[in-house]
Amino acid sequence: RACVRTALNKVIFYNVPGKYPAHIKPEAWLVYNKKHNCTRGLFFMDDEEWLNYRRKMNKLLLKGDLTWIEDCCQASNDLFLDRIAKTSGQQFIDLERTLYKWSIDTVLSVLMGADSYRSNHRNIECLAQKLADDVKKVFETTCKLQLISATIAAKYNIPRWRKFEETVTDALSTANQTLDMIDKYVGKHEGLLAKMRAEAIEEDIIRTIVVDLMLGAGDTTSNTMIWALYLLGRDNQVQESVRSDLSASMLRYTIKETLRLYPAAPFLTRILPETIEVGGYQIPKHTLIVMSIYTSGRNERFYENAQKFLPARWCREYSSAIPIPKNASLPFGIGARSCVGRKIAEAQLQGALGKILKEYKVQLLDNNEVEDVLEMITKPERSVRLAFIRI
Numbered sequence: 001r002a003c004v005r006t007a008l009n010k011v012i013f014y015n016v017p018g019k020y021p022a023h024i025k026p027e028a029w030l031v032y033n034k035k036h037n038c039t040r041g042l043f044f045m046d047d048e049e050w051l052n053y054r055r056k057m058n059k060l061l062l063k064g065d066l067t068w069i070e071d072c073c074q075a076s077n078d079l080f081l082d083r084i085a086k087t088s089g090q091q092f093i094d095l096e097r098t099l100y101k102w103s104i105d106t107v108l109s110v111l112m113g114a115d116s117y118r119s120n121h122r123n124i125e126c127l128a129q130k131l132a133d134d135v136k137k138v139f140e141t142t143c144k145l146q147l148i149s150a151t152i153a154a155k156y157n158i159p160r161w162r163k164f165e166e167t168v169t170d171a172l173s174t175a176n177q178t179l180d181m182i183d184k185y186v187g188k189h190e191g192l193l194a195k196m197r198a199e200a201i202e203e204d205i206i207r208t209i210v211v212d213l214m215l216g217a218g219d220t221t222s223n224t225m226i227w228a229l230y231l232l233g234r235d236n237q238v239q240e241s242v243r244s245d246l247s248a249s250m251l252r253y254t255i256k257e258t259l260r261l262y263p264a265a266p267f268l269t270r271i272l273p274e275t276i277e278v279g280g281y282q283i284p285k286h287t288l289i290v291m292s293i294y295t296s297g298r299n300e301r302f303y304e305n306a307q308k309f310l311p312a313r314w315c316r317e318y319s320s321a322i323p324i325p326k327n328a329s330l331p332f333g334i335g336a337r338s339c340v341g342r343k344i345a346e347a348q349l350q351g352a353l354g355k356i357l358k359e360y361k362v363q364l365l366d367n368n369e370v371e372d373v374l375e376m377i378t379k380p381e382r383s384v385r386l387a388f389i390r391i
Contacts, residue, residue: 025044028146127178269288
């Protein structure tokens with residue numbers, strides 16, 4: 001039964017969506033874009049336009065030799081470790097804000113190239129921090145519009161809409177200013193910006209894609225890192241086990257296990273392009289399909305001891321009475337609409353976690369369990385208090 005269910009995940013989200021997979025976009029953003037005549041990036045594109053630019057971005061971010069991405073992530077991770085070193089042994093204040101900034105730093109490093117970023121990051125420090133703060137506010141104000149009609153909220157200009165509109169306008173302005181600033185330091189062949197131009201992508205499209213990349217970077221990787229640190233801090237035995245084997249594989253398993261329990265995007269959506277039959281039921285064309293990544297990742301039929309944090313379960317040598325179905329956990333999505341920034345996120349998270357565990361013990365300062373909240377992302381219901389203790 002588990003295999004059938006996970007096979008259906010593949011059918012619905014990989015095989016069926018067709019040439020132009022359609023998904024749900026936040027209503028508040030659609031209303032804002034229409035009101036302000038705002039052109040947006042890949043997430044908001046559809047049909048042939050989406051396919052054209054998605055293929056070009058796939059070539060740059062998902063295929064071929066991607067060691068340049070690892071180099072860029074290492075550059076931003078080094079700055080993050082410098083910040084940790086200054087508070088070693090004490091409670092790390094403003095963890096969430098720091099991780100938002102780290103996420104933005106990583107995107108800027110990828111856009112500029114590792115060498116350019118290392119040489120010029122101080123020149124963009126203030127803008128990068130403002131952008132990180134703006135992105136955090138965008139997420140918060142968007143979530144507040146999820147349970148009401150954004151169309152009606154905008155029509156009557158209620159306070160919740162006004163705050164969202166102001167926040168998004170500020171964030172888009174800061175992102176565009178940041179792009180103009182980093183463009184001064186981009187080399188001819190280094191970084192994503194240079195690579196996009198080498199693919200002859202139009203400048204206006206580069207701007208929309210890059211600005212959305214900036215705005216989408218903050219909350220996903222920052223919250224995933226918070227959860228990874230929380231899980232490792234809760235279980236010293238697992239933390240020591242991972243620390244004893246800081247291989248690329250073990251770090252990958254640790255992030256994969258974190259995302260199984262706390263997927264950055266807890267739900268996948270698709271709009272069926274055609275009528276299909278699933279389990280003997282006819283599902284009509286244009287039906288919205290919602291899949292809970294969060295639920296499938298914690299299903300005892302798919303995972304032995306599903307509620308436990310066990311990075312080693314992903315090792316081939318791990319002995320389990322339940323073989324893990326391939327499509328039970330899909331934190332980066334599946335098919336043509338899967339996360340285009342996956343390789344960046346993996347390199348960023350695995351690289352930073354490896355550096356942290358090599359030099360520090362992660363210690364929770366509050367032993368009470370932190371509950372999760374499923375909004376646009378899976379986030380902690382309160383701040384995670386921890387310290388980094390130098391080994």
